[in-house]
Amino acid sequence: MTDGDEAVFAVVGPGAVGGLLAWLLQRAGHDVVAVGRPATVDAINRDGIEVRSELFGDGVERVRAATEVPEGASVILATKSYGLEDVLPGIIAAHPAEVISFLNGIEHMGPLWDALPGIPVAGASVAVSALRASTTVIDHRSPFVRIEVPESAADFAAVRALTDAGPSVRVGGSEAEVLWAKFRLLASLALLTSYWRQPAGAALSEDPELTEAVVSEVAACSTAEGVPASELDLVRALRSVPGGMRTSLQEDLAAGAPSELDALGGALIRVGERHGIPTPALARILSALDADS
Known part of the structure; x- marks a missing residue:
């Protein structure tokens, strides 16, 4: 914390989503530090973060950047899920006031809780389409930034700041409900677009039986984890996605990058195994994508 108990917001992982959130917080007048790798930190300190957005406008914000999380900061965690292991020691060392995670998936919360006993930690979700055109330039492509936060995080300083900064922020429900609501849609869409190497519309219609099987298995896994899900609702959500949309998993796999x-996919298979739920469609997709990667 700074003097007067003003929160310092450390955005860990200033990529497309994290960089956009840091830019929005800085623009709203909050004290923000983008925490990243040395090359990224040098670039942000030199050039600031530039966002191009029809919703928020275009501009550059001079966001402070560092390789370490400031002591006592309010942490906004926005790395890829596979990056958690690398950044977690630095978060622990900073003794943060709170941590709100925007990681994709459902399995990252256990390690966060275990590593940060006594510290308020919450899993949230963000729906946005953004692409990092370069290290410091972000194209915000969707006409929205929608953040979902569990009721347990209603009083987080980061939640208040993000609400003030421009995104649509909804607070309510349990953490499991918030995470699974995004996970069901994201996992289904990402796995099918990656498997067919097609944008959303074509991937969902390529093999209706496979799409139906994936939806059925994902809904069953969610329900078994205590978050009841309707196959029909999930199909409707998938059909509402713009037909030309591509997913980051799809792009990362195509580029041979970490994904x-x-x-x-792996998390869903493990949920199925725990609850005795057969997941042959998911296993088929995962096996094919593993073989290609």
Whole structure:
């Protein structure tokens, strides 16, 4: 904390989503530090973060950047799921006031809780389409930034600041409900677009039986984890996605880059195994994508 108990917001992982959130917080007048790797930190300190957005406008914000989390900061965690292991020691060392995670998936919360006993930690979700055009330039492509936060995090300083900064922020429900609401849609869409190497519309219609099987298995896994899900509602949500949309998993796999395949597909397989739920469609997709990667 700074003098007067004003929160310092450390955005850990200033990529497309984290960089956009840091830019929005800085623009709203909050004390923000983008925490990243040395090359990223040098670039942000030199050039600031530039966002191009029809919703928020275009501009550059001079966001402070560092390789370490400031002591006592309010942490906004926005890395890829596979990056958690690398950044967690630095978060622990900073003794943060709170941590709100925007990681994709459902399995990251256990390690966060275990590593940060006594510190308020919450898993949230963000729906946005953003692409990092370069280290410091972000194209915000969707006409929205929608953040979902569990009721347990209603009093987090980061939640108040993000609400003030421009995104649509909804607070309510349990952490499991918030995480699974995004996970069901994201995992289904990412796995199918990656498997077919097609944008959303074509991928969902390529093999209706496979799509139906994936939806059925994902809904069953969610329900078994205590978050009841309707197959029909999930199908409707998938059909509402713009037909030309591509997913980050799809792009990462195509580029041979590290991906969230295990955090999405692998996590669902493990949920199925725990609850005795057969997941042959998911296993088929995961096996094919593993073989290609």
